[in-house]
Amino acid sequence: MRAEMDLRQIRHFLTVADxxxxxxxxxxxxxxxxxxxxxxxxLEEDLGVQLFxxxxxxxxxTTTGTILRHHAVQVVxxxxxxxxxxxxxxxxxxxxLRLSFVSIASFDLLPRLVSRFRQAFPQVQIDLxxxxxxxxxxxLADGTIDAGIIIRPSAALHPQICSRTLxxxxxxxxxxxxxxxxxxxxxxxxxxxxxxxxxxxxxxxxFAPAYYDAVEAHYADHGRPLQIHQEAIQMQTIIGLVAAGLxxxxxxxxxxxxxxxxxxxxxxxxxAPQVDVCMIWKRDADQPALQAFLEFIDT
Amino acid sequence: MRAEMDLRQIRHFLTVADxxxxxxxxxxxxxxxxxxxxxxxxLEEDLGVQLFxxxxxxxxxTTTGTILRHHAVQVVxxxxxxxxxxxxxxxxxxxxLRLSFVSIASFDLLPRLVSRFRQAFPQVQIDLxxxxxxxxxxxLADGTIDAGIIIRPSAALHPQICSRTLxxxxxxxxxxxxxxxxxxxxxxxxxxxxxxxxxxxxxxxxFAPAYYDAVEAHYADHGRPLQIHQEAIQMQTIIGLVAAGLxxxxxxxxxxxxxxxxxxxxxxxxxAPQVDVCMIWKRDADQPALQAFLEFIDT
DNA sequence: TAAAAATACTCCATAGGTATTTTAT
DNA sequence: ATAAAATACCTATGGAGTATTTTTA
Numbered sequence: 001m002r003a004e005m006d007l008r009q010i011r012h013f014l015t016v017a018d019x020x021x022x023x024x025x026x027x028x029x030x031x032x033x034x035x036x037x038x039x040x041x042x043l044e045e046d047l048g049v050q051l052f053x054x055x056x057x058x059x060x061x062t063t064t065g066t067i068l069r070h071h072a073v074q075v076v077x078x079x080x081x082x083x084x085x086x087x088x089x090x091x092x093x094x095x096x097l098r099l100s101f102v103s104i105a106s107f108d109l110l111p112r113l114v115s116r117f118r119q120a121f122p123q124v125q126i127d128l129x130x131x132x133x134x135x136x137x138x139x140l141a142d143g144t145i146d147a148g149i150i151i152r153p154s155a156a157l158h159p160q161i162c163s164r165t166l167x168x169x170x171x172x173x174x175x176x177x178x179x180x181x182x183x184x185x186x187x188x189x190x191x192x193x194x195x196x197x198x199x200x201x202x203x204x205x206x207f208a209p210a211y212y213d214a215v216e217a218h219y220a221d222h223g224r225p226l227q228i229h230q231e232a233i234q235m236q237t238i239i240g241l242v243a244a245g246l247x248x249x250x251x252x253x254x255x256x257x258x259x260x261x262x263x264x265x266x267x268x269x270x271x272a273p274q275v276d277v278c279m280i281w282k283r284d285a286d287q288p289a290l291q292a293f294l295e296f297i298d299t
Numbered sequence: 300m301r302a303e304m305d306l307r308q309i310r311h312f313l314t315v316a317d318x319x320x321x322x323x324x325x326x327x328x329x330x331x332x333x334x335x336x337x338x339x340x341x342l343e344e345d346l347g348v349q350l351f352x353x354x355x356x357x358x359x360x361t362t363t364g365t366i367l368r369h370h371a372v373q374v375v376x377x378x379x380x381x382x383x384x385x386x387x388x389x390x391x392x393x394x395x396l397r398l399s400f401v402s403i404a405s406f407d408l409l410p411r412l413v414s415r416f417r418q419a420f421p422q423v424q425i426d427l428x429x430x431x432x433x434x435x436x437x438x439l440a441d442g443t444i445d446a447g448i449i450i451r452p453s454a455a456l457h458p459q460i461c462s463r464t465l466x467x468x469x470x471x472x473x474x475x476x477x478x479x480x481x482x483x484x485x486x487x488x489x490x491x492x493x494x495x496x497x498x499x500x501x502x503x504x505x506f507a508p509a510y511y512d513a514v515e516a517h518y519a520d521h522g523r524p525l526q527i528h529q530e531a532i533q534m535q536t537i538i539g540l541v542a543a544g545l546x547x548x549x550x551x552x553x554x555x556x557x558x559x560x561x562x563x564x565x566x567x568x569x570x571a572p573q574v575d576v577c578m579i580w581k582r583d584a585d586q587p588a589l590q591a592f593l594e595f596i597d598t
Numbered sequence: 599t600a601a602a603a604a605t606a607c608t609c610c611a612t613a614g615g616t617a618t619t620t621t622a623t
Numbered sequence: 624a625t626a627a628a629a630t631a632c633c634t635a636t637g638g639a640g641t642a643t644t645t646t647t648a
Binding site: 005006007008010046047048049050051053062063064067068071072074075078079081082083085086087089090094095286287288289 | 304305306307309345346347348349350352361362363366367370371373374377378380381382384385386388389393394585586587588
């Protein structure tokens with residue numbers, strides 16, 4: 001049984017097709033003319049097709065040869081790209097990064113992070129999916145996502161889960177005119193006690209447990225249980241309800257950039273509560289794109 | 300200097316990636332396990348990239364390996380198509396056929412020929428271009444076209460030009476009511492003498508020399524010089540002018556199928572003149588698609 | 599007749615085989 | 624304990640080299 005067709009033969013063919021001269025083609029291929037002639041002849045025999053018209057004075061492609069060349073050039077150049085593809089993939093410059101995030105991150109942190117990363121790694125496709133913290137932790141364990149952006153819970157994370165804090169976000173009061181004394185509006189600062197008994201608009205705990213816990217702790221510090229007057233599961237909705245005068249809320253300071261009309265964002269006097277937005281990923285993850293992303297975050 | 304990456308290594312990689320088991324993969328590749336392990340290891344070294352996670356009990360693709368596989372599958376399957384492409388091209392089942400034709404052929408013969416051929420050889424692209432006979436003969440000599448469809452001239456063709464008659468087309472009289480006696484309309488036959496002196500609508504000779512010569516010879520047989528009352532360079536125009544009552548013409552019988560309103564196509568009594576529509580091509584042409592076309596015509 | 603492709607042969611690099619060891623479950 | 628991958632060493636195919644002949648513009 002005869003050995004099957006080889007890429008080397010195709011390279012020989014393409015070089016001869018370029019040069020239309022076996023001697024020069026052999027030079028370019030760093031070989032001598034006789035084995036090149038043999039190689040082409042064997043290719044023709046294997047294919048059962050004539051690729052060149054040749055006399056001792058001239059070499060020309062047949063019509064068949066021209067058609068084959070057209071396709072072969074593509075195959076060879078695709079083949080030659082494979083090493084670079086493998087290396088890019090290993091560097092994390094090529095591939096897919098599946099990233100989940102809590103909705104709070106989507107206002108400010110996520111868009112900036114993603115757009116900067118895409119500029120640096122344009123060949124990495126980023127699959128984004130909003131999800132609550134617990135869903136993200138499960139998805140990480142499943143291998144359904146490569147990384148998540150959550151609000152750091154007070155409880156310790158599973159040892160296989162790594163994390164890095166992306167931002168400490170102090171909570172600020174979101175109030176409408178009704179709950180904002182003129183002095184506060186002037187100073188941009190508010191004493192929490194002035195709104196501690198105002199109706200609170202907030203998430204149900206399952207939708208933002210760590211955030212919920214931070215707010216609950218703050219209320220406890222002021223000797224009050226957390227009483228949610230109106231629940232909402234979207235930050236946008238909460239802000240809207242505040243603007244409508246239904247009550248107040250405590251929101252991450254990064255939300256203040258949204259500058260919704262009818263809502264004032266006022267720093268809390270004294271030690272403000274805060275939430276930590278952090279990234280989480282699996283310790284032993286085999287995901288070059290994730291490593292690239294982690295290194296990118298450090299810069 | 301180390302030998303460069305080879306398609307064989309990629310096949311090894313793909314098979315192991317399929318089986319996730321070196322032993323079974325080696326079986327499928329008709330080889331033994333140790334050289335396969337070596338091959339994969341060398342591929343990884345050449346690329347500088349880890350493709351598999353392996354223990355003695357399990358083999359799994361790395362993320363990088365998964366990405367490489369995706370691209371490599373494509374390259375290998377494209378490569379494996381090359382022999383078939385070459386053979387199809389050599390059979391004339393793949394490629395381009397550049398075909399010119401005289402306008403008279405475009406009414407009936409050409410469309411049928413082309414549509415039948417395209418059904419039989421869907422991968423052959425047919426580049427069609429209308430041209431007069433002399434332009435076609437030059438284009439054939441230049442190699443600008445592969446074949447032409449012309450009306451056979453009375454003079455012999457150049458010895459390097461082959462030809463095959465596609466159809467003998469008798470000329471019929473194209474007349475309006477004014478030139479058609481009731482008896483002729485009933486019988487479908489006309490005595491040429493009844494229109495021999497009617498105003499003739501016809502091509503200038505350079506636009507259809509062989510057709511012109513056939514008509515001129517017929518007039519000579521009846522002792523008259525060819526006198527063109529109105530020239531037109533499109534068959535459609537000539538028929539239109541006949542319908543408008545400006546005169547008569549002699550047209551290939553295949554035109555009769557067009558069934559233009561206001562025009563009668565009447566066979567000529569006695570020995571009718573005729574034109575031969577034929578295909579021409581270069582004797583030594585290296586064009587498998589042309590050979591396929593020629594064989595197709597015979598069937 | 600001269601330049602270039604085709605033959606004829608020789609050689610060695612390396613793909614693959616066999617035997618064995620290592621390793622992780 | 625065992626199945627499977629890794630290591631060590633061997634073999635031989637065939638790709639490439641050298642020398643020469645053939646061919647046709």
